[in-house]
Amino acid sequence: MSLKNVRLEVMQFLEKDVDALIEKYLIPIETIWQPTDFLPDSESPKFFDEVKEIRELAKDLPYDFWVVLVGDMITEEALPTYESWLMDVEGVGQIERNGWSKWVRHWTGEENRHGDVLNKYLYLSGRVNMREIEKTTQHLIADGFDIGTDRDPYKNFVYTSFQELATYISHNRVAKLAKERGNKQLSKMCRIISGDEMRHHNAYSEFVERIFAVDPSQMMMAFHYMMKQKITMPAHFLRESGGQISSAFEEFSNTAQRIGVYTSMDYIDILEKLLKRWEIEKVTGLTDEAEKARDYLIKLPSRMTRIAERMKVPENSFEFKWVEPAKL
Ligand SMILES: [Fe+2]
Ligand SMILES: [Fe+2]
Numbered sequence: 001m002s003l004k005n006v007r008l009e010v011m012q013f014l015e016k017d018v019d020a021l022i023e024k025y026l027i028p029i030e031t032i033w034q035p036t037d038f039l040p041d042s043e044s045p046k047f048f049d050e051v052k053e054i055r056e057l058a059k060d061l062p063y064d065f066w067v068v069l070v071g072d073m074i075t076e077e078a079l080p081t082y083e084s085w086l087m088d089v090e091g092v093g094q095i096e097r098n099g100w101s102k103w104v105r106h107w108t109g110e111e112n113r114h115g116d117v118l119n120k121y122l123y124l125s126g127r128v129n130m131r132e133i134e135k136t137t138q139h140l141i142a143d144g145f146d147i148g149t150d151r152d153p154y155k156n157f158v159y160t161s162f163q164e165l166a167t168y169i170s171h172n173r174v175a176k177l178a179k180e181r182g183n184k185q186l187s188k189m190c191r192i193i194s195g196d197e198m199r200h201h202n203a204y205s206e207f208v209e210r211i212f213a214v215d216p217s218q219m220m221m222a223f224h225y226m227m228k229q230k231i232t233m234p235a236h237f238l239r240e241s242g243g244q245i246s247s248a249f250e251e252f253s254n255t256a257q258r259i260g261v262y263t264s265m266d267y268i269d270i271l272e273k274l275l276k277r278w279e280i281e282k283v284t285g286l287t288d289e290a291e292k293a294r295d296y297l298i299k300l301p302s303r304m305t306r307i308a309e310r311m312k313v314p315e316n317s318f319e320f321k322w323v324e325p326a327k328l
Contacts, residue, residue: 003218004090010215011091011100011153014207018099025203026106035117038189040124051124057183058125064259065177066127066323071252072170073122074133075235076115078140082234083108086160090151107200114171114193121189132321135241136248143237143245148229154215154222157207158274162231164201165270166262168194173261205277216283217290223278224293227271227300240321251318258315264308272301 001009040050083104086092092100122128149155175190211219238249256262275281280297 006215006218007153008091010211013214014210015091015099017210018103021203021206022099022103022106025199025206026110027199029109032110033113033192035113035120038117038185038192039120054121054124054185055126057185058127060181061127061178061183063317063323064255065174065181067252067255067317067320068170068259068261069118069174070122070128070133070320070322071235071238071256072167072174073115073118074137074140074238075167075233076111076118077137078145078235079108079111079115080141081144082111085145085147086156088151089153089156091153107203110196110200114196117189117193121186128323129321132241136239136322139239139241140235140237143239145232145234145237147232147234149226152222154208154211154219155226157204157211158223158226159231161201161204161208161274162226162270163234164197164204165273166231166233166266168197168201169266169270170256170262171197177259177261205274209278212278212283216285217287220280220283220286220290220293220297223274223280224297227297231267248320251320254313255317257313258317264311265305268301268304268308271304275301 040047040054044050086104086107087094087101089100092098092104094101122133123130147159149159171190171194175187175194178184178190179187208219208223233249233253235252236249237245238252239245239247253262257264275297280294283294286294
């Protein structure tokens with residue numbers, strides 16, 4: 001049987017449990033938080049006072065912080081790219097409305113609230129150039145992404161397990177920075193987003209765990225493939241208006257490194273967590289090729305640490321069109 005057919009069979013086999021997994025990892029729509037829970041109520045007479053407070057508190061946050069928050073928001077707002085990508089993964093049946101496509105739709109519904117709440121907050125903050133941000137978002141959706149997972153569910157679930165943890169880390173760190181500057185409301189908003197990301201990370205990690213249980217060698221090969229080619233960030237095509245594709249991503253990522261929101265050490269930490277979570281050292285029944293892939297993966301964190309220690313992040317802030325330094 002071809003590798004593709006085995007994957008399809010595995011996806012079909014696991015599909016019967018997806019409903020239970022949705023119940024385990026996602027929160028019913030009627031009870032989950034909504035963006036308005038963290039924003040001024042525009043029907044209330046107190047609305048303008050609350051907006052005023054948001055704008056006052058926003059004054060205490062520095063330039064690099066806004067760049068990172070904007071970049072995080074744009075990454076969330078490019079959700080159409082991620083949903084359409086996942087809907088096209090082998091075994092995800094949009095037309096048949098199977099369990100996997102239900103997962104993708106429900107996951108998307110939860111994720112959609114992230115960009116929504118951050119977008120509204122940024123609009124009210126008065127600290128950013130919304131039109132420039134909107135243009136970047138439109139560019140990013142138009143440019144799509146290229147994450148090297150193909151339509152392979154194994155590779156895609158490695159990618160999403162990794163990415164959900166990465167977004168947990170960055171939203172959580174932004175929450176901490178906001179709290180340190182006395183901005184409790186923004187901190188709460190980012191913390192609750194990070195909570196969603198953690199649940200999603202746990203779900204995707206369980207999908208991979210279940211695949212390891214039935215197809216260990218091919219799951220190992222897929223993990224190896226993804227880590228060898230490196231996990232690219234979903235917003236790696238980021239550009240500002242008038243810029244070339246990808247031209248803004250490195251500066252955004254340098255800014256996130258500089259303020260400690262997401263660093264190359266975090267990348268290594270995530271890899272280590274995945275190795276531990278999937279008990280990579282204990283997986284049995286591997287082919288010779290998969291054994292070699294496992295060896296590579298186990299040694300990878302220390303190899304990457306040596307490289308990361310030598311890396312230097314530029315100290316100067318890049319001037320993004322999204323945040324006007326004049327307003328600082
Ligand atoms: Fe998200
Ligand atoms: Fe997420």
